[in-house]
Amino acid sequence: MAEQIKPYDSKLQAGALLLPTFAVLIAFLYYPSIETFRLSLYETLFLGQQQQWIGIQNFIDLATSSTYQNSFTISLLFAAIVVVGTILISLFIGYMLFEVSVGTSTYLVAAIWPYALPPAVAAILLNFLMHPNLGIFTHYLELLTPWTLDWFNNGTQAFLLLAIVAIWKQLGYNIIFIVAALNNIPETLTESAKLDGVGRLKMLFKVYVPLISPTMVFLVVMNTIYSFFATFPLVDLMTSGGPSEATNLLIFKLYRDAFEFSNLGYASAQSVVLFLLVAVLMYVQIRISEGYAQYGA
Amino acid sequence: MATETEPAIQADAPTLRQRLPENLFVHTGIVFSIFAMAAPLLLALVMSTQSTTEVYQVTNLGIGSEGLSNYKTALTDFNFATYLWNSLIMSIIIVIGKVGLSLLAALALVYYDLPFERGVFMFILLTLLLPVPVRIVPLFQLMADLSWTNTMLALTGPYIASATAVFLFRQQFMSIPSSLVETAKLDGVGPLQFLFRVLIPMSKGMIAGVCVITYIYSWNQFLWPLVAVTEQSSQVVQVGIRYIQGSAQAGLTQWGLIMAGAVIALLPPLVVLIALHRPLLQTFAIQQK
Numbered sequence: 001m002a003e004q005i006k007p008y009d010s011k012l013q014a015g016a017l018l019l020p021t022f023a024v025l026i027a028f029l030y031y032p033s034i035e036t037f038r039l040s041l042y043e044t045l046f047l048g049q050q051q052q053w054i055g056i057q058n059f060i061d062l063a064t065s066s067t068y069q070n071s072f073t074i075s076l077l078f079a080a081i082v083v084v085g086t087i088l089i090s091l092f093i094g095y096m097l098f099e100v101s102v103g104t105s106t107y108l109v110a111a112i113w114p115y116a117l118p119p120a121v122a123a124i125l126l127n128f129l130m131h132p133n134l135g136i137f138t139h140y141l142e143l144l145t146p147w148t149l150d151w152f153n154n155g156t157q158a159f160l161l162l163a164i165v166a167i168w169k170q171l172g173y174n175i176i177f178i179v180a181a182l183n184n185i186p187e188t189l190t191e192s193a194k195l196d197g198v199g200r201l202k203m204l205f206k207v208y209v210p211l212i213s214p215t216m217v218f219l220v221v222m223n224t225i226y227s228f229f230a231t232f233p234l235v236d237l238m239t240s241g242g243p244s245e246a247t248n249l250l251i252f253k254l255y256r257d258a259f260e261f262s263n264l265g266y267a268s269a270q271s272v273v274l275f276l277l278v279a280v281l282m283y284v285q286i287r288i289s290e291g292y293a294q295y296g297a
Numbered sequence: 298m299a300t301e302t303e304p305a306i307q308a309d310a311p312t313l314r315q316r317l318p319e320n321l322f323v324h325t326g327i328v329f330s331i332f333a334m335a336a337p338l339l340l341a342l343v344m345s346t347q348s349t350t351e352v353y354q355v356t357n358l359g360i361g362s363e364g365l366s367n368y369k370t371a372l373t374d375f376n377f378a379t380y381l382w383n384s385l386i387m388s389i390i391i392v393i394g395k396v397g398l399s400l401l402a403a404l405a406l407v408y409y410d411l412p413f414e415r416g417v418f419m420f421i422l423l424t425l426l427l428p429v430p431v432r433i434v435p436l437f438q439l440m441a442d443l444s445w446t447n448t449m450l451a452l453t454g455p456y457i458a459s460a461t462a463v464f465l466f467r468q469q470f471m472s473i474p475s476s477l478v479e480t481a482k483l484d485g486v487g488p489l490q491f492l493f494r495v496l497i498p499m500s501k502g503m504i505a506g507v508c509v510i511t512y513i514y515s516w517n518q519f520l521w522p523l524v525a526v527t528e529q530s531s532q533v534v535q536v537g538i539r540y541i542q543g544s545a546q547a548g549l550t551q552w553g554l555i556m557a558g559a560v561i562a563l564l565p566p567l568v569v570l571i572a573l574h575r576p577l578l579q580t581f582a583i584q585q586k
Contacts, residue, residue: 007482017405024458035435116570
């Protein structure tokens with residue numbers, strides 16, 4: 001890359017331009033994050049008015065708490081289902097959109113709109129449509145299948161329903177990136193396979209998916225972060241963590257321990273665990289995309 | 298959808314006709330998928346017009362007797378007008394603040410001879426590791442210490458700086474031809490003039506894209522407003538959904554009313570997405586590179 005021309009050199013001006021961003025980042029991102037680490041080593045009483053140093057006791061409590069172990073396990077399982085489900089469905093829809101070159105714009109907007117769907121709205125719609133007694137989806141599902149829907153009491157059903165809502169909301173974002181990635185593949189790379197008459201499905205998984213694997217990695221990371229962090233409204237509005245802890249995802253447990261039970265030190269320790277999860281995911285993303293960039297160059 | 302009329306105006310009609318039988322299958326698949334994704338929304342739209350009695354007739358899919366009166370009730374009796382207004386103000390402040398601050402920071406990063414440029418950039422980028430749940434407890438305490446709880450400052454302050462926006466504007470600025478920068482340098486154009494006369498006009502698409510992404514993102518926030526705001530009159534519409542679900546549940550749940558509330562909370566970001574999908578898609582395409 002050509003050397004960037006730098007027409008200005010006043011350090012004072014540069015500082016002034018960066019100051020607002022730095023002020024916000026330090027006050028509202030760095031400072032509270034460091035506080036999270038500090039608080040995680042304290043036991044807090046009276047809404048944090050009284051703090052007592054307890055070292056890593058909060059983390060020991062977390063590691064030995066069966067509630068937290070449950071939250072951790074189901075959050076991982078939830079992320080796995082949401083990531084795989086979202087990517088598979090988005091791949092099929094994105095591939096179909098890519099295959100037809102007409103009406104693309106209308107189709108595309110009709111397929112990506114869930115990107116704008118607020119998670120709280122997604123939750124409330126399915127709360128009603130899948131309501132065990134009143135839901136129209138429930139009615140026809142029970143009519144057409146041997147199942148009985150009772151997700152107010154059945155933990156597995158509640159868990160799967162949350163996953164379906166989470167997948168639905170995330171489809172738009174994934175389709176955007178998959179269609180863009182497919183459109184970026186040079187035709188020369190796929191021509192010979194097409195001429196050989198490879199079937200559509202085989203074409204998708206054997207030819208296209210390997211070619212867009214950097215996008216796949218990016219989406220796996222983004223969807224994992226989404227399923228850990230952005231699913232709070234789903235749990236809060238649909239199941240409140242129940243029945244019997246079956247949907248008590250990490251983010252919901254954190255919220256409850258902090259703001260319902262005012263256990264601020266213990267909640268901060270949970271924030272630290274979430275930070276470690278994000279850090280690992282971002283690291284994987286950066287390492288893998290760097291790897292691709294090197295091979296691509 | 299008007300898509301079936303479009304092949305007629307395509308220039309390459311013959312090849313299209315050759316491919317038609319095969320693609321008809323794909324078109325069917327697309328229409329089915331789109332319909333499946335939209336079904337919950339379409340059903341909610343219908344049921345938002347129904348009275349509670351009609352809702353309780355589960356398979357009743359007719360337009361209900363309430364017409365738009367559920368919407369009116371949600372907006373007035375259930376304060377959705379206030380929530381909408383709060384959401385709008387919050388989103389606009391975050392969009393303007395984030396875009397403004399990030400343009401200034403990107404200007405400094407790209408066009409100033411900065412010491413520790415890489416370090417400064419990394420300091421901004423590393424905040425990607427710090428989503429709200431990682432710092433929510435101290436952030437909540439900070440708002441209480443500043444007496445910002447229940448104010449617009451609490452809703453917007455933590456969101457008006459952004460690593461992603463700085464990153465995108467930096468990429469955009471670096472792609473601006475150096476001849477333009479040379480000219481500006483020779484003419485002795487000041488930095489702010491350079492920003493407003495050259496950089497912003499040349500980055501319109503990117504700025505529009507970041508505005509759309511930020512607007513949708515802010516509008517859909519739920520957890521932080523729930524924590525930072527406890528007074529109903531200062532609350533945003535996403536949390537308003539939580540209130541309406543809670544209060545409409547006395548006796549027979551007024552699901553028609555709740556659906557109306559949900560539709561109200563969805564429309565603003567949906568309209569923005571449909572109207573401005575082009576800059577949004579272009580910006581995402583750059584973000585991923």
